Amino acid sequence: MEIIKTKFEGIYLIKTNFFKDFRGVFNKVFNYNIFKKSGLNSEFKEFFYSISQKNVIRGMHFQVPPYEHEKLVFVSNGCIIDVVVDIRKNSENFGKFFAIRLCSEENLAIYISKGFAHGFLSLEDNTIVNYLTTSIYSKEHDFGIKWNSFRYNWSVKNPIVSERDNSFPELKEFDSPF
Structure with missing residues (x-):
């Protein structure tokens, strides 16, 4: 597993351990020790997923303090364009976006820090997007x-x-x- 910095402080690409053979696929997306050693918050509190049809846009979502969170996102079926917008007032990248293609047949996930809005475009029917977050969902936030x-x-x-x-x-x- 490799943690890759992007041009946005707080957004990291995770090159996962992806194995494919005649039986199918095995993909390790998260390792507590590697995340901790890299300085990433690895205290995930919730895991959930969405299933979307082609051309669905979901976003741009986040939780505000005190329920803000880091988020680990990966695709287990299908393909998306994942989009993240910097909403940190004092950031040199405020209002700028980062976009990347994430697909189930590849070994890539994205780690998104607090202070970013997140969304995606589903490129295929029945695309499954998985999220791990470091805080519990709060409807009010x-x-x-x-x-x-x-x-x-x-x-x-x-x-x-x-x-x-x-x-x-x-x-x-x-x-x-933020």
């Missing part, structure tokens, strides 16, 4: 910014977006607590 308010080109003509995700404020209207 669950928030987001509008998925199309930060200049990312999602490259999809008719995205499928929930009413909730469409109702979030635009990035320029969001007063970030």
